[in-house]
Amino acid sequence: MPLMPVTDSMFLMVETREHPMHVGGLQLFRKPEGAGEDYLRDLRRSLLESDNMRSVFRMRPSRPVNTVGHVRWSRDTDLELDYHFRHSALPQPGRIRELLELTSRWHSTLLDRHRPLWETHLIEGLRDGRFAVYSKIHHALMDGVSALRHLQGTLSDDPADLDCPPPWGSREKPATNRNGRASTSPFALVGKTFEQVAGIAPAAAKVAREAFREHRLTLPMQAPKTMLNVPIGGARRFAAQSWPLDRVREVATAAGVSRNDVVLAMCSGALRDYLIEQSALPDAPLVAMVPVSLRRRDSGDATGNNIGALLCNLATDLTDPAARLAAISESMSNGKKLFSQLSPLQTLLLSGINVAQLGASPIPGFVGNTRPPFNLVISNVPGPRKQMYWNGAALDGIYPASVLLDGQALNITLTSNGDNLDFGVTGCRRSVPHLQRILTHLDTALAELEFATRV
Structure with a gap:
């Protein structure tokens, strides 16, 4: 075992x-x-x-x-x-x-x-x-x-392939032991843990030095308190919709930013409109935690957890969609720049600092009496780049449904799927009313970005 x-x-x-x-x-x-x-x-x-x-x-x-x-x-x-x-x-x-x-x-x-x-x-x-x-x-x-x-x-890119594995199967035999994970002896585990612990002090010093030198870096506890940052119940609402990738790509090209920046700006505009609709938009900008995969693209690993965490200023206090997009792009660039200067251990340490406050969220009264470390999670996960099939059936959509925590009542996760971007929106049923309205606001936000960046 x-x-x-x-x-x-x-x-x-x-x-x-x-x-x-x-x-x-x-x-x-x-x-x-x-x-x-x-x-x-x-x-x-x-x-x-x-x-x-x-x-x-x-x-x-x-x-x-x-x-x-x-x-x-x-x-x-x-x-x-x-x-x-x-x-x-x-x-x-x-x-x-x-x-x-x-x-x-x-x-x-x-x-x-x-x-x-x-x-x-x-x-x-x-x-x-x-x-x-x-x-x-x-x-x-x-x-x-x-x-x-x-x-x-x-999945397969061949519609004639009728030999696709089941959702729990695989085309290849994993290079692991029979329990599903690479075998690790207790001695090797202790040695690796000691090595990591020994490196924490210098890593912490570098993270602190680099983080606070960059005054524009978005840090934990800068997010305003909102209706999304409350204790949650166990019931969920889930909403999903797709948008053409070309529309997002054209905005990114026109504005000179990344496609992920445009996606974050879509979410920012949608959240701004949704909170205005609920008479709950704060004066300060919302902050999103943006997960970043720390796996190498060629690793082939499809188990376990290996994720970093960047914080992004969503600029929801700005009325101009183009200005919001520019502020989001700058915030993400600052975070990525810092990540690029850190070792893997230091990257994990900074990510841990960004999400550490969530560890105290189960303490009674903590969420209601503190500012959130960030307002929500927005995750963009790479998916298939072309039309895929499963035993001859054409894949029309992939809509992720994610995890919520106390103080984090809303999550937006999307993935690329051929020519589309597929959004899955997960919310606490008690705390996020009319969740499907966020889909309407996402569509409006994309249209506003297209108009604002039109040459």
Whole structure:
């Protein structure tokens, strides 16, 4: 049984009914031409009969050690696949609205720790003839980047490829031990930990020196208190929509900024309009935490957690969309510049400083009596660059559903998908009313950016 990395253990320790710690995703597919009425039933049967399963999908936490929590993973040798893989149908009239409501309920429930920490739902009944797949997996096993990498590994760019692996399978045998993670001896783990601890002091000094030398750098505790930064309940709302990548690319080219800067400006404009609509826009600009993957692009790793955290000034106090975009681009450039000057350990340390306050959020009264470290998380995860298929079915959309914490009632995560950008918006059902309005405001914000940057 492999030892559980500290990051994985922490995701399990902080989980409560109000704070499910899984990441999820909703995929939309168009059935292949000529698919009959039994297409989905036959697909499910064939997937249940497959013996292709990545070992990470057999991992479940071992029994906790007193109050320390889980320290080891164990392997489920008798996994009930039909428990984890479920077939459901939408209520009539089978609109996207019904699909998102069902996804919202599934994303609100905890995973069973007595079993491997994942579920996949095959969904039929959409009135346009498409079908959907909603999957969720505990953050202790995969972060959003690794989950999307895994998904892409099950897809094909060939519509005639009818031998794609199931959502829990793989095309290649992972280069890990049979429990799903690279084997690490306790002695090697202790040695590595000692090496990291020894480097913390000089790393901390450099981070502090570099961070405070750059006066324009966005730091924790600069975010205003908003209606989004309150204690949350366990129920979720989920909304999703796609926009053409070309529209974002054209704005980026015209303004001389990155596509991610334009995405952040879309979110900034949408949040500004949404909060004005709720009579809740603060005078100070909102601050977003922007996760940055620390994996090498060629690493091929699709498990675990390896994420840095930048803070970005969203400039929601500015009325001009072009000025907001410029301020966001400057803020992101400053953060990226600092990250580029740091070692991996120092990058993790700075990221830890940026999110450290979240560790105290479960303390009663803490969220209500302190300023938030940032107002929300906005994450842009790279996805497939061309049209993809799964056993002949064309992928129409990938909509990420993410984690919320006390004081962080809203999350916006998007991914590229061929010619589109697919947005998933996750919110606390109690704290973020009319969540779907954010989609309307995202569309308005993009149109305003196009007009503002038009030559």
